[in-house]
Amino acid sequence: MPTQTDYAYLAGLVDGEGHVDVRRNRIGYAAWFWIANTNVDMVLWLDRTFDVSVVGNGEASREKNHRQGYGVHFRHKVLLEICRNILPYVTAKRQQVELMIEFLEVHNANRGNVAAKRDACEDILRRFSGLNSRGFVE
Secondary structure: OOOHHHHHHHHHHHHHHEEEEEEEEOOEEEEEEEEEEOOHHHHHHHHHHHOOEEEEOOOOOOOOOOOOOEEEEOOHHHHHHHHHHHOOOOOOOHHHHHHHHHHHHHHHOOOOOHHHHHHHHHHHHHHHHHHOOOOOOO
16 A cells, blocks of 8 residues: 555656656547656566556667666556545646546546547547647747
């Protein structure tokens, strides 16, 4: 069970090394909550503490001074709890985490009005696109 200190540390990792997004896939919409890093001890800690999915980049870089990179993907079933717990600590990606919470609440809602749910997800997707675009945002 993660502690508040664990969530605070995770918030720092999300701010510095993370990517928070929603993407359209062949069956609808998917949460994309990802941290990339080369420190294997940190990646293993994330796996033990938060039950993540760890993906290596396949092989160590051919460049002499480059280390093996890892991607850490957070499982959908625990993502809402994680987002709610890191929200008090996250700063640089606060809007993305708030929007992810909104998406997960819509996505997990009952399957009543499919059109309304799709419209809500499209709106969230559009807002994510604005938040995650490169360059200066006025």
